[in-house]
Amino acid sequence: FVTRNRKFVIPVKSQVIGEITSDFYESPFTYSLSLPAEPNGTLEDVNHDGKTDTGVMVFAVAYWTNTWGDPYLEKRDQGGGGWSSAYASTKVSDDRDSYLEVYGGKYLVYAPDDKQQFPSGFGTDKKLFTDDDPIMSIPAGWSVIDLDQTPFAIDRSEKPTIDLLEPASSALDDFSKLSYTDAFDKMVDKFKKEYAWTELKNIDWDAKATEFRPRFEEALKNNDKHAYVLALRDFLWSIPDTHVGFDQSLIEDDFLTDTAGGLGFAMRETDDGKIIANFVLQGGSADKAGMKWGAEILSLDGKPTSDVIDATVPWSSPFSNPANKRLQQLRYALRFKLDKGQVEVKFENPGGNEQTAKLDVTN
Structure with missing residues (x-):
């Protein structure tokens, strides 16, 4: 200086x-x-x-x-x-x-x-x-x-x-003494005034407030801290910016529960839109059902695989880059609670015919 x-x-x-x-x-x-x-x-x-x-x-x-x-x-x-x-x-x-x-x-x-x-x-x-x-x-x-x-x-x-x-x-705004709804309103107002990429990312803060505020109202009504944290999580995850986040240790138990189980395979998307198995765990549920590396994954629990992926909200949210989001959706679409039990998977191995199998959810 x-x-x-x-x-x-x-x-x-x-x-x-x-x-x-x-x-x-x-x-x-x-x-x-x-x-x-x-x-x-x-x-x-x-x-x-x-x-x-x-x-x-x-x-x-x-x-x-x-x-x-x-x-x-x-x-x-x-x-x-x-x-x-x-x-x-x-x-x-x-x-x-x-x-x-x-x-x-x-x-x-x-x-x-x-x-x-x-x-x-x-x-x-x-x-x-x-x-x-x-x-x-x-x-x-x-x-x-x-x-x-x-x-x-x-x-x-x-x-x-x-x-x-x-x-x-640089000081943090302290909303800790406010109610759940008042803190949410203050947060949205701060985003409106200070968030630099509102126009670039085409974010409608009023629409987001309308969408999420009822969940904060419900959490306040029931004095439900866990519901408040989940509402806060989903609001922040809806913002397409990797730099937005919060202390996820508050929902660590939810993460461990929601992602504890898998089906013994991973999948990726090809340039032509196919979803294929790019990893099959030896001795895992998919392997036991006869799935091979490169198998096309056609549906999960009766829904087209691509639709399931589109609806998946990854635990690694939020994302600035849609390509990164898609990769994580492919990952988390195959994570389940252990009490899910089984998932019906329709797949087609390379050079084979369509098969449908119920795969056990295991950890």
């Missing part, structure tokens, strides 16, 4: 990994960070006095998702570069006129000697690291600079507290 370089990639050698020291799922969580005696950061001359000084190293603490490679952040983890704008020790603006400008919070600053300086305030332009910043001297070694004090305060304590801050734009 010192040089406003939005493509800056944090070098691995300058990264220090902290440790979460409490239950991550209990807010607020705590962490610890052990600093090196001398860091491997970039020295920046930030006093803007026209003279060349050794400069200081400026660090922020941030919670960051590590998706790729080893425990350190690489370019892909950093979204191409820049600086953390959420869950960091600094407050970063998301206003259009001051986008990504730091306006508060705390920095960790390392000075290699006692001759270096650092801003003591934001100056008249209300921006940091610009020519009009007032300047103060800082001691050698590590200091925590509190940008929320006027002038900025220097903390040299052995174990300073540095909070990670959640910007208002």
Whole structure:
């Protein structure tokens, strides 16, 4: 941020990994960070006095998702570069006129000697690291600079507290104190106002509200939490966007029950629309009934196989890509509750005749 370089990639050698020291799922969580005696950061001359000084190293603490490679952040983890704008020790603006400008919070600053300086305030332009910043001297070694004090305060304590801050734009809307129906209404209203792809995906939020609200009303009437969760699931699954979801641990038992049984074969769809068995489990129900690899699956429980697949709502919903949805429909069309007992399957082996068999649902 010192040089406003939005493509800056944090070098691995300058990264220090902290440790979460409490239950991550209990807010607020705590962490610890052990600093090196001398860091491997970039020295920046930030006093803007026209003279060349050794400069200081400026660090922020941030919670960051590590998706790729080893425990350190690489370019892909950093979204191409820049600086953390959420869950960091600094407050970063998301206003259009001051986008990504730091306006508060705390920095960790390392000075290699006692001759270096650092801003003591934001100056008249209300921006940091610009020519009009007032300047103060800082001691050698590590200091925590509190940008929320006027002038900025220097903390040299052995174990300073540095909070990670959640910007208002990143905070979750808490509907937990609302009724089932009021929470649903608020959620739909939020989608209407903030969902970016409404027109692209041709989503009619009013129509969805009309379709699903009766289920939330029924759950409220019966004080039925499980019915509420299932209504929420089906509403969210109806949105064609992989990025929409919720905590499915709430329905883990439903998933295990609804998908516990299979028929001993899997199926895929060919370019000409045929549904064929692309896997037959040796010794499974389909194998015992004489089904062979490549068999065309004509019907399931008396219904055309394609119709059954079309009506299947996969447990891996929702989907942005219709092709992915179809693959998962093919998968979940063959998952059943164990108490289903049997499924009537009509199939035709390669070079053979149509056969109908009742296959046992097993796990």
